[in-house]
Amino acid sequence: xxxxxxxxxxxxxxxxxxxxxxxxxxxxxxxxxxxxxxxxxxxxxxxxxxxxxxxxxxxxxxxxxxxxxxxxxxxxxxxxxxxxxxxxxxxxxxxxxxxxxxxxxxxxxxxxxxxxxxxxxxxxxxxxxxxxxxxxxxxxxxxxxxxxxxxxxxxxxxxxxxxxxxxxxxxxxxxxxxxxxxxxxxxxxxxxxxxxxxxxxxxxxxxxxxxxxxxxxxxxxxxxxxxxxxxxxxxxxxxxxxxxxxxxxxxxxxxxxxxxxxxxxxxxxxxxxxxxxxxxxxxxxxxxxxxxxxxxxxxxxxxxxxxxxxxxxxxxxxxxxxxxxxxxxxxxxxxxxxxxxxxxxxxxxxxxxxxxxxxxxxxxxxxxxxxxxxxxxxxxxxxxxxxxxxxxxxxxxxxxxxxxxxxxxxxxxxxxxxxxxxxxxxxxxxxxxxxxxxxxxxxxx
Amino acid sequence: xxxxxxxxxxxxxxxxxxxxxxxxxxxxxxxxxxxxxxxxxxxxxxxxxxxxxxxxxxxxxxxxxxxxxxxxxxxxxxxxxxxxxxxxxxxxxxxxxxxxxxxxxxxxxxxxxxxxxxxxxxxxxxxxxxxxxxxxxxxxxxxxxxxxxxxxxxxxxxxxxxxxxxxxxxxxxxxxxxxxxxxxxxxxxxxxxxxxxxxxxxxxxxxxxxxxxxxxxxxxxxxxxxxxxxxxxxxxxxxxxxxxxxxxxxxxxxxxxxxxxxx
Numbered sequence: 230x231x232x233x234x235x236x237x238x239x240x241x242x243x244x245x246x247x248x249x250x251x252x253x254x255x256x257x258x259x260x261x262x263x264x265x266x267x268x269x270x271x272x273x274x275x276x277x278x279x280x281x282x283x284x285x286x287x288x289x290x291x292x293x294x295x296x297x298x299x300x301x302x303x304x305x306x307x308x309x310x311x312x313x314x315x316x317x318x319x320x321x322x323x324x325x326x327x328x329x330x331x332x333x334x335x336x337x338x339x340x341x342x343x344x345x346x347x348x349x350x351x352x353x354x355x356x357x358x359x360x361x362x363x364x365x366x367x368x369x370x371x372x373x374x375x376x377x378x379x380x381x382x383x384x385x386x387x388x389x390x391x392x393x394x395x396x397x398x399x400x401x402x403x404x405x406x407x408x409x410x411x412x413x414x415x416x417x418x419x420x421x422x423x424x425x426x427x428x429x430x431x432x433x434x435x436x437x438x439x440x441x442x443x444x445x446x447x448x449x450x451x452x453x454x455x456x457x458x459x460x461x462x463x464x465x466x467x468x469x470x471x472x473x474x475x476x477x478x479x480x481x482x483x484x485x486x487x488x489x490x491x492x493x494x495x496x497x498x499x500x501x502x503x504x505x506x507x508x509x510x511x512x513x514x515x516x517x518x519x520x521x522x523x524x525x526x527x528x529x530x531x532x533x534x535x536x537x538x539x540x541x542x543x544x545x546x547x548x549x550x551x552x553x554x555x556x557x558x559x560x561x562x563x564x565x566x567x568x569x570x571x572x573x574x575x576x577x578x579x580x581x582x583x584x585x586x587x588x589x590x591x592x593x594x595x596x597x598x599x600x601x602x603x604x605x606x607x608x609x610x611x612x613x614x615x616x617x618x619x620x621x622x623x624x625x626x627x628x629x630x631x632x633x634x635x636x637x638x639x640x641x642x643x644x645x646x647x648x649x650x651x652x653x654x655x656x657x658x659x660x661x662x663x664x665x666x667x668x669x670x671x672x673x674x
Numbered sequence: 675x676x677x678x679x680x681x682x683x684x685x686x687x688x689x690x691x692x693x694x695x696x697x698x699x700x701x702x703x704x705x706x707x708x709x710x711x712x713x714x715x716x717x718x719x720x721x722x723x724x725x726x727x728x729x730x731x732x733x734x735x736x737x738x739x740x741x742x743x744x745x746x747x748x749x750x751x752x753x754x755x756x757x758x759x760x761x762x763x764x765x766x767x768x769x770x771x772x773x774x775x776x777x778x779x780x781x782x783x784x785x786x787x788x789x790x791x792x793x794x795x796x797x798x799x800x801x802x803x804x805x806x807x808x809x810x811x812x813x814x815x816x817x818x819x820x821x822x823x824x825x826x827x828x829x830x831x832x833x834x835x836x837x838x839x840x841x842x843x844x845x846x847x848x849x850x851x852x853x854x855x856x857x858x859x860x861x862x863x864x865x866x867x868x869x870x871x872x873x874x875x876x877x878x879x880x881x882x883x884x885x886x887x888x889x890x891x892x893x894x895x896x897x898x899x900x901x902x903x904x905x906x907x908x909x910x911x912x913x914x915x916x917x918x919x920x921x922x923x924x925x926x927x928x929x930x931x932x933x934x935x936x937x
Contacts, residue, residue: 498906
């Protein structure tokens with residue numbers, strides 16, 4: 230049965246950070262989550278992309294609408310009483326494919342062109358594969374999306390300039406402080422995006438301190454970055470010294486409170502404090518922004534900067550969009566060809582087996598006097614005849630697969646030659662599924 | 675000759691004001707560096723106007739109300755042109771400075787009812803000169819403060835318009851505003867002391883009200899500096915203090931001009 234790709238999810242445009250916090254899936258919970266999703270009655274393959282800006286479920290299914298309803302149920306169960314339904318979007322088939330390509334290529338990111346999203350999608354894909362919930366549909370779509378993303382990054386300038394959360398944070402810091410040389414940057418937590426931001430700030434000459442709940446981890450990171458390591462308990466003191474604070478911990482409650490900042494500001498004697506909270510759930514109480522000379526930005530606040538980045542990168546964006554569209558067209562074309570490949574393979578196998586059977590019969594009867602060389606020549610001749618006879622039907626089927634009549638032609642061919650599904654041999658693209666995914670793969674087929 | 679120089683300088687100031695304000699408003703056509711070049715030429719024309727007034731008409735800078743305002747506006751522009759060289763991205767603050775200078779320059783050409791006492795002497799010259807340096811400095815500091823408040827408001831609201839990226843960084847505005855006050859307060863202190871002596875001796879016309887306002891302004895600026903050093907008043911509070919003090923200072927200058935009486 231034909232499999233469809235379906236995407237259901239929320240992102241920074243459809244849902245506020247408060248809702249995304251409730252729907253968030255931690256990295257170490259991805260496998261468990263996709264396993265659960267794959268158990269839904271209409272879901273055949275499943276993958277979850279969970280970043281601070283989006284939580285999306287990608288599934289392959291033979292019943293798109295019921296599958297989408299089941300995923301909506303999953304989201305509703307995660308955030309009861311939140312009216313999450315109105316924030317969810319759905320994409321089917323072509324639109325779903327376009328969506329996954331655009332997400333992987335960072336065209337749907339809050340900061341268009343930011344590089345983290347590709348790594349996050351790859352991480353989601355790896356987790357789904359480890360859970361055994363990736364089948365041919367997701368595998369093909371994701372593989373092609375990754376190569377499209379690679380093209381976008383290498384062939385356009387979309388990845389240059391302030392197109393990441395990190396560089397936007399640097400821009401804001403520069404607009405607040407002017408020069409960043411010798412400014413003190415405090416990294417709270419060790420999120421990837423935050424590390425990227427601190428790296429960018431250090432390029433501008435800022436000095437780094439790292440505070441982490443796991444002190445050993447802080448020491449490791451500090452050693453790598455020529456920074457100072459601290460435990461999270463030192464946070465009140467560190468706030469009195471830092472100019473820029475970047476928060477990215479996995480904490481589910483506020484790590485920086487208004488009281489903490491108020492005490493720090495007294496010691497700082499009014500010196501400006503710029504706080505970037507890129508964690509979801511948020512690490513910094515929003516009331517902190519109400520204090521004088523304290524400037525707090527969370528992930529949603531950066532959206533305004535995205536618009537500017539998009540405007541400034543109009544040319545690159547257009548080029549990136551063009552590449553994505555090219556890749557989508559190529560993928561759709563491959564997909565259509567793939568849809569007739571089982572028929573072509575079955576047809577060739579049917580001809581080959583029939584010819585072989587006849588040859589074996591003749592070689593066992595009237596032609597049994599033939600020697601090994603003659604037999605081999607006869608086999609080659611039959612193969613050549615089979616290939617010549619099937620050349621036109623094969624190329625026609627491939628060519629027609631790109632048109633609306635492609636599938637119908639394949640069906641007619643199957644009917645004419647009495648080909649059945651069992652005639653398929655080795656038609657599924659290699660997915661490199663781990664062995665423990667065998668049961669799921671069976672379900673996929 | 676002087677009228678021609680005046681007309682050209684006024685037109686140039688007007689053009690610079692329009693260009694810088696258009697740039698702040700988001701115009702992509704307005705070029706800031708061209709505006710600053712025009713402003714430099716305007717300041718030269720303005721200086722030539724002052725010189726021609728002195729040579730051909732015998733009106734020295736700060737010799738009367740009109741020439742005082744004209745000299746003040748030139749000082750404001752020169753102060754800005756000097757300060758803008760200290761840090762990048764300061765040119766746009768001219769959008770707040772140049773219109774004020776233009777207004778003062780235009781007012782200097784209005785028929786004046788006030789004439790300084792003849793033979794007021796060195797004390798009067800020191801009084802006017804130091805006050806003008808002080809007022810010019812606080813006017814530029816006030817422009818930085820206005821820019822600071824605009825900038826700060828956007829950052830606090832976390833809604834960044836193109837203006838945010840066109841204005842200088844917050845800390846730069848704050849620090850330079852403070853440094854200008856450090857220049858202004860000593861000059862104003864001399865102005866207040868000499869003004870007090872002049873009023874007491876009645877060597878220049880003046881009213882105790884204007885003198886009191888000038889004292890209050892001086893107190894405001896001094897308080898802004900002291901509170902910053904002692905209590906850590908920075909940013910918004912310092913900016914508001916500077917704007918209030920500058921408004922008071924300009925009030926004294928306006929009263930001085932309109933009434934034609936002394937400090």
